[in-house]
Amino acid sequence: MRLDLTPYRRSTIGFDRLFDLLETSARGAVSDNYPPFNLERVADDRYRITLAVAGFTRDEIEITAQQNLLLVAGRKDDKAGAGDFLHVGIANRSFERRFELADFVLVADARLNDGLLVIDLVREVPEAMKPKTISIKTGAPLAAVENAGDEAKAA
Numbered sequence: 001m002r003l004d005l006t007p008y009r010r011s012t013i014g015f016d017r018l019f020d021l022l023e024t025s026a027r028g029a030v031s032d033n034y035p036p037f038n039l040e041r042v043a044d045d046r047y048r049i050t051l052a053v054a055g056f057t058r059d060e061i062e063i064t065a066q067q068n069l070l071l072v073a074g075r076k077d078d079k080a081g082a083g084d085f086l087h088v089g090i091a092n093r094s095f096e097r098r099f100e101l102a103d104f105v106l107v108a109d110a111r112l113n114d115g116l117l118v119i120d121l122v123r124e125v126p127e128a129m130k131p132k133t134i135s136i137k138t139g140a141p142l143a144a145v146e147n148a149g150d151e152a153k154a155a
Contacts, residue, residue, distance in 0.1 A: 021100055034095055035074070045123040046108075049099065054115035055092050061117060065107045070099040072117070104129070 005019045040048040056074045064071040073096045109120040
């Protein structure tokens with residue numbers, strides 16, 4: 001499937017990153033699906049990623065948070081599990097999972113329990129970026145008041 005966002009790119013300004021993300025996601029839609037995971041909205045500004053990482057220890061998993069990217073990697077020794085198996089149904093291979101994060105989304109916590117890696121995320125918008133209510137005052141605008149004062153001094 002080819003996703004063509006050219007008409008939208010021509011009529012919008014400043015959405016380049018969003019369009020690039022959509023096109024990259026469409027290209028990678030058939031990528032490896034290991035390990036399986038759930039994405040959950042816990043509250044308005046809280047999210048949770050749960051990855052099924054059975055057989056991995058805490059020391060074999062690395063979580064890296066960069067600007068707008070969360071990388072979860074699991075590294076297994078190729079030597080591990082070198083027994084004489086008749087059937088291998090439990091995946092025991094290294095992996096790398098990438099999650100694109102929105103602006104101001106941070107990793108709040110990560111826990112490994114019973115083969116599930118749970119990563120809690122929170123969106124913390126800086127105070128300067130939050131909407132502000134502007135109070136409305138009565139009277140003449142400041143510029144008109146200042147100009148009237150200047151004219152009075154000149155007289």
